Structures are given as C-alpha cells and as structure tokens.
Amino acid sequence: GENVEQHPSTLSVQEGDSAVIKCTYSDSASNYFPWYKQELGKGPQLIIDIRSNVGEKKDQRIAVTLNKTAKHFSLHITETQPEDSAVYFCAASIKSGNQFYFGTGTSLTVIP
Amino acid sequence: DVKVTQSSRYLVKRTGEKVFLECVQDMDHENMFWYRQDPGLGLRLIYFSYDVKMKEKGDIPEGYSVSREKKERFSLILESASTNQTSMYLCASSQRTDSPLHFGNGTRLTVT
Numbered sequence: 695g696e697n698v699e700q701h702p703s704t705l706s707v708q709e710g711d712s713a714v715i716k717c718t719y720s721d722s723a724s725n726y727f728p729w730y731k732q733e734l735g736k737g738p739q740l741i742i743d744i745r746s747n748v749g750e751k752k753d754q755r756i757a758v759t760l761n762k763t764a765k766h767f768s769l770h771i772t773e774t775q776p777e778d779s780a781v782y783f784c785a786a787s788i789k790s791g792n793q794f795y796f797g798t799g800t801s802l803t804v805i806p
Numbered sequence: 807d808v809k810v811t812q813s814s815r816y817l818v819k820r821t822g823e824k825v826f827l828e829c830v831q832d833m834d835h836e837n838m839f840w841y842r843q844d845p846g847l848g849l850r851l852i853y854f855s856y857d858v859k860m861k862e863k864g865d866i867p868e869g870y871s872v873s874r875e876k877k878e879r880f881s882l883i884l885e886s887a888s889t890n891q892t893s894m895y896l897c898a899s900s901q902r903t904d905s906p907l908h909f910g911n912g913t914r915l916t917v918t
Contacts, residue, residue, distance in 0.1 A: 700848075703846075725904060726903070726904040726905075728906055728907065730907075730909075735911070736911050736912075737810070737896055737898075737909030737910050737911045737912050738849075738896070738907075738909045739909070740906045740907070740908075743906060745904070783848065783849065785907075787903045787904060788903065788904075789902070789903060789904040792837065792854065792856050792862065792903050793851060793854065793864070793903065794839075794851075794900075794903065794907055796848050796849040797848060798846065798847065798848035799848050799849075
C-alpha cells in the first residue's frame with residue numbers, strides 16, 4: 695500500500711516568516727493530495743488540496759507544490775501568524791482505491 | 807457546509823466494557839471512516855465503509871468492529887475495551903476518495 699512520510703515533526707518560526715512542510719509518497723498511482731490543519735481540541739480541517747494534473751496551487755498565504763516525478767509535495771505558508779500554530783497533516787489517495795494515507799503530522803508553532 | 811457529528815467528546819470506560827462510538831454525517835456521503843489518533847503516530851485507519859452495510863478493515867482493526875445500517879451513520883464498537891485503546895477517535899466522511907475528507911471533532915476515550 696501507499697506510504698506517506700512527513701517532515702519535520704516539529705517546526706518553530708517567527709511571526710512573519712515562511713514555513714515549509716514536506717511529504718513524500720510511494721505509490722505513483724496516488725492522484726489526490728490534501729493538507730489538513732488540526733487545532734487543539736478539534737478535528738482536522740482541509741486547508742488546501744492538489745490533484746496530480748496540477749503542479750502548484752495557491753490560496754492567499756498558503757500554497758502547495760507537487761513533484762510527481764520525485765513523488766513529493768510540500769505545503770508553504772507565507773507571512774505566518776500566531777493563529778497558524780497547529781498540527782498539519784499531509785495525505786495521499788488513489789481515485790480507484792478507497793483509503794486516504796496520512797503523514798504523521800507537523801506541529802507548527804509561530805512565535806509572536 | 808458538511809457536518810460530521812460525533813456523539814461524545816469525552817468518554818471514560820472500564821476495562822472489559824463494551825463501548826459504542828457514534829458518528830453521523832449530513833451530506834449524503836458514500837464513504838465513512840474511523841481513525842485513531844495517537845501522539846507521534848498520526849492518523850491510523852481502523853475501518854471504513856463505502857456503502858450501507860459494507861465495511862473494510864483498515865490498518866489496525868483488531869479489537870474493533872463497525873456498523874453501518876444507514877448511510878448517514880457509522881458506529882465504532884469496542885467489544886471489550888482495553889487500556890491500550892485509550893486514544894482520540896476521529897470519524898470522517900467523503901463523497902469519493904479523491905474528494906476532501908470531512909472530520910468530526912473527535913472522541914477522547916479513556917479506558918481505566
């Protein structure tokens with residue numbers, strides 16, 4: 695089955711700096727890559743996603759890039775704010791399959 | 807907005823008890839999932855269901871069973887709770903496996 699690895703496990707940045715979280719996947723058939731943000735006491739919430747026919751997607755301060763050849767995708771957060779502090783999960787799935795495969799999460803702390 | 811509702815935020819049960827975790831979604835989604843979340847291990851899939859009365863084992867099904875009698879409801883059952891089942895349990899739903907997962911806010915189960 696698919697294996698998703700996520701790095702780093704913890705990340706601290708100064709407010710206003712950028713944060714980058716990286717994930718790799720193993721199954722070349724994976725074609726959907728969502729990113730989730732989990733705040734304390736809540737379930738994960740989708741923040742951005744990308745499909746395999748797209749190389750980059752941006753939504754305000756958040757962007758995701760996908761390199762299908764290298765089988766990796768990254769989350770970029772620019773101009774970080776304290777409310778960006780949370781745990782972030784990457785995931786991969788295959789349309790023909792019926793599972794999502796998650797990374798182990800990155801705990802992001804934005805220092806005011 | 808999709809809403810996934812888990813019936814309990816916190817549960818404390820004794821070893822050997824039978825435990826029911828209930829989940830309801832209001833968007834007519836085909837797929838429903840139960841995950842377990844533990845520090846450092848990310849989200850691990852226990853069971854999923856892609857249709858009423860259908861179920862598939864995930865990565866860690868031992869000690870658990872599920873029931874999906876109606877499309878909107880997916881129940882996780884711990885037949886005889888054990889202390890190593892103390893965890894956060896997250897329910898999720900999606901229309902397809904290449905569309906976003908929507909999570910509930912989780913049930914924190916403590917087995918003493």
